[in-house]
Every structure is written in structure tokens, then in C-alpha cells.
Amino acid sequence: xxxxxxxxxxxxxxxxxxxxxxxxxxxxxxxxxxxxxxxxxxxxxxxxxxxxxxxxxxxxxxxxxxxxxxxxxxxxxxxxxxxxxxxxxxxxxxxxxxxxxxxxxxxxxxxxxxxxxxxxxxxxxxxxxxxxxxxxxxxxxxxxxxxxxxxxxxxxxxxxxxxxxxxxxxxxxxxxxxxxxxxxxxxxxxxxxxxxxxxxxxxxxxxxxxxxxxxxxxxxxxxxxxxxxxxxxxxxxxxxxxxxxxxxxxxxxxxxxxxxxxxxxxxxxxxxxxxxxxxxxxxxxxxxxxxxxxxxxxxxxxxxxxxxxxxxxxxxxxxxxxxxxxxxxxxxxxxxxxxxxxxxxxxxxxxxxxxxxxxxxxxxxxxxxxxxxxxxxxxxxxxxxxxxxxxxxxxxxxx
Ligand SMILES: Cc1cc2nc3c(=O)[nH]c(=O)nc-3n(C[C@H](O)[C@H](O)[C@H](O)COP(=O)(O)OP(=O)(O)OC[C@H]3O[C@@H](n4cnc5c(N)ncnc54)[C@H](O)[C@@H]3O)c2cc1C
Numbered sequence: 001x002x003x004x005x006x007x008x009x010x011x012x013x014x015x016x017x018x019x020x021x022x023x024x025x026x027x028x029x030x031x032x033x034x035x036x037x038x039x040x041x042x043x044x045x046x047x048x049x050x051x052x053x054x055x056x057x058x059x060x061x062x063x064x065x066x067x068x069x070x071x072x073x074x075x076x077x078x079x080x081x082x083x084x085x086x087x088x089x090x091x092x093x094x095x096x097x098x099x100x101x102x103x104x105x106x107x108x109x110x111x112x113x114x115x116x117x118x119x120x121x122x123x124x125x126x127x128x129x130x131x132x133x134x135x136x137x138x139x140x141x142x143x144x145x146x147x148x149x150x151x152x153x154x155x156x157x158x159x160x161x162x163x164x165x166x167x168x169x170x171x172x173x174x175x176x177x178x179x180x181x182x183x184x185x186x187x188x189x190x191x192x193x194x195x196x197x198x199x200x201x202x203x204x205x206x207x208x209x210x211x212x213x214x215x216x217x218x219x220x221x222x223x224x225x226x227x228x229x230x231x232x233x234x235x236x237x238x239x240x241x242x243x244x245x246x247x248x249x250x251x252x253x254x255x256x257x258x259x260x261x262x263x264x265x266x267x268x269x270x271x272x273x274x275x276x277x278x279x280x281x282x283x284x285x286x287x288x289x290x291x292x293x294x295x296x297x298x299x300x301x302x303x304x305x306x307x308x309x310x311x312x313x314x315x316x317x318x319x320x321x322x323x324x325x326x327x328x329x330x331x332x333x334x335x336x337x338x339x340x341x342x343x344x345x346x347x348x349x350x351x352x353x354x355x356x357x358x359x360x361x362x363x364x365x366x367x368x369x370x371x372x373x374x375x376x377x378x379x380x381x382x383x384x385x386x387x388x389x390x391x392x393x394x395x396x397x398x399x
Contacts, residue, residue: 003299009071012064016075019048024080032207037163039120042086046117050076051091055099056393060112066305070250074298077254078261081357082206084251088365089160089167090114092247094121097168097240098186099393101228110166110186120160122167123244124187124214125237128156131363132370134170135179135234140216142171142183149173149185149226151219161197161212164189168240170233171216182233186225194219204356238388241365245318246308248365249301252325255358256297259332260290262350263339277339286335293328300324313386316378323371329358 005013023044031038045051053068055061062068069091077084088094095114099107113119129137140153151171161167166188174181189195194217199210228236264287267278277283300321307314333355337344344351362368378385 009068012068013071013075016072020076020079024083035207037208042090042120043117045086046090046115051115051117054096055115059107060116066246066308067302070246070301070305073247073250074254077251078258081255082209085159085209087247088244089121089123090117093123093240093244094168096243097236101236106186114166119165120163122158122160122164124155124158124161124167124169126155126157132367134237135182138172138182140171142173147223149221151216151221153216155214157211158214159211161214162199168227170237173230177231179234180231183230184227184233184236185221186227187221192219204352205360242315242318244365245322246304248361249321249325252329252361253294253298253301255354256294256329256332258354259336260294263287263290263336267339283339286339290332290335293331297325297328315388316385319371319374319385322366323368323375326362326368330362333358
């Protein structure tokens, strides 16, 4: 058992830091002001290999593995949390789901461009009726007519839906069959008449890397874009979310680390009552708790990544890590605000910005209570969290 990152992953971490400093920082203020999706930056992230770690070289990946994904997602989120979304939509829930469940033609048509950052992805599962009960609340219908499916309905909160070129979307082909009536499709919004996306106003998050309400009005999807079989959609979604939870946990660790870094810098620099804040015991308690929480969440996230790298079931590890990482990050958000006092509200500091992304990731890809239910039912022996067989395209074996 080795708890240190291999040297090449430390280099990967440094390359993410360099990328954020040279490609994102100089451009982001203008991109946000202009309100245009930063395709150039996402394409450069793809070219730098940020999205291809769990993909075989045959589709443009690097086959480095899940631990590399965790490292990249943590680092980008520590520095620029809004670009953390890309690790889900360009590296995991969209293209990895197509790799795992798609046929060779679908993989060839969509995966290389998504992980290369040349096309923008999305993962459209949630609806307004309640994201925590995705299948139960799903009203979107897909009706087969000859060689096409006709989709009608709406989706809620779908990140990148306003910029998407090719995404995974879920709809009910057999509403009477409950979660067994859900089917997955690959949708190409730019060539789909009847598709529209409306960004959800959220002042605290990015103005360009954003989430949307999606409307589907007689949208035609050719049968060859169905992902898996009819009725397999819920299984595909749950499988995708296990992998998505790796990036979400790592992103939460990155955010918690950013709160800790900011807290340490501020506590050392700020003098109150003749002493640096860091000299006061109550501030030290906060720093101590943040330090161990971040470390514990990082270890659980890396453990999940290692299980995935070994091809072992990781649903249990994924829900535990996601829950713990969210707890660590939420604690860090409260602590960083406490330490900054009134300055937590000033735009000069990143406290509000980090907190907004932590709150978002606390609900995304399985809200805290939903993870708790899963963890407790598994612990109590009511439901084995790892009961489903993993579906994973092994990038290393594929070479
Ligand atoms: C910024 C942002 C981006 C997102 N991007 C995407 C995306 O790209 N694609 C996508 O498909 N979805 C996306 N989502 C949706 C996200 O996955 C959902 O918000 C999440 O699943 C929770 O659903 P909900 O918001 O409807 O909350 P609800 O399901 O209404 O839950 C509300 C609260 O009740 C709790 N709760 C729910 N059920 C129970 C229960 N049985 N017992 C106790 N407590 C319970 C939850 O923990 C939560 O705290 C995004 C969300 C946000 C905010």
C-alpha cells in the first residue's frame, strides 16, 4: 500500500497548474464579460490531455487511469472550479458512458472529439420533478417511429446544454415500466430541430460554463443514436454516476483545499489585537479540522480511483467518498468564511465564489442525503451497494 502519488502524476498536477496560469487566468475575465462559452480553452484542455486519462490510445486517450482523473479534477477545481465541470462532461459522464455502452460506430463518431475538446458534451438526466428520484420523476418521453425516436419533454439543470454538440440524454420509452422503461440516447443538439436550452440565472456561478433548462419539442433522434438497449437507460445512468462521483469528489477535495489555502494565507497575514489570527486557538481549531478533513477526503477519493483502476466494484466507495468530500468541503466553506470575517463578503477574496461551487457540488451527482441513505442501507445490510456488476471499458487492456 503506497499513499504517495507516483511521480508522473505529480507532473500531471503541475501541468494543470501551469495551464490554469497561462491559458485560463489571462482570458477568463474577458470570456465572462463577453458571455460566450470558452470553446478555445476547452479545446486546449483536450489537447493537453486533461480529458483522455481513462480512454485507450485508439480513440485519442492516454490510458493513464482513474487516479490521473482524480488528480486533474482536484487541481483544476482548486484553481478554477468552473472548469471542473469539464472533467465530468468532457472526460467522464458523457464520453466515458459512450465508451462503456456505445457500439464501435458510436465510439468512433463521438468519443475522440469529446475528449479532444473539439465537441462539447452534456449528461442530461435530471428533471424539474426532483433530481434525487431521477427515474421516478422522469416525464420526458421517447416514442419510436420507424427508424427514429421522437423525444418530448424537458430537463433541468443540464450543464453545457447551451453549448453542447453531442450529449447523453435519458427518456422513457415505456413509462409503465418504471426505471426499466428508461432508455439512453446520444443527442446532437446543433442538428436537432425542436431542441432548445435556456441558461438558469445564477449570479454566484460562472456566466459562461453554466447549467440550463432544456426543452424537447418533437426532437428526432435516429435509432443508430440509441445508447444500449431500450430499457437499459437507468442502469446506464447509475453506472455513469458512479464514475461521475469520482470527478465530483475530487473537485470537492480541490475546493476544500482552496478554502484551506486561503484560510492559512489570511490567518497568517491578518493581525487583530496585536497578533496574527493564526495565533488564536479558535482559529487554529478550524485550520486543524480543515487540514485533516481535506486529507481524509483525498484519501477516500484516491481509494475509489484505485478500485476503479483495478476494475473492482466501486459504488460503495463512490458514495462514501462523495459524501465525505462534500462534508469536508462544506466545513471548509464555513471555516474560510469565519476566518475572513467581513472580508469573506468582499469580491477581492474568493470565499463566496468557492462556497457557491461547494454548495453546487454538494447536491450534484447525488445529494448528501441520497448518499447517506445508500451508505446506511449498505452498512445495515439492507442493500448491498456493490450489487451491480461494473461496466467499464478497460483502456489499458484495449491497447
Ligand atoms: C449547478 C448544477 C448543475 C447540474 N448539472 C447537471 C447535469 O449536467 N445533468 C444532470 O442530469 N443534472 C444536473 N444537476 C442536477 C443535480 O444532479 C440535482 O440537483 C440533484 O440530483 C438533486 O436534485 P434536486 O435539485 O431536484 O433536489 P431534490 O431531489 O428535490 O432534493 C432536495 C433535497 O432533499 C433531499 N432528499 C431527496 N430525497 C430524499 C430522501 N428520500 N430522504 C431525505 N432527503 C432527501 C436531497 O438530499 C436534497 O438535499 C445539476 C445541478 C446543479 C445545481
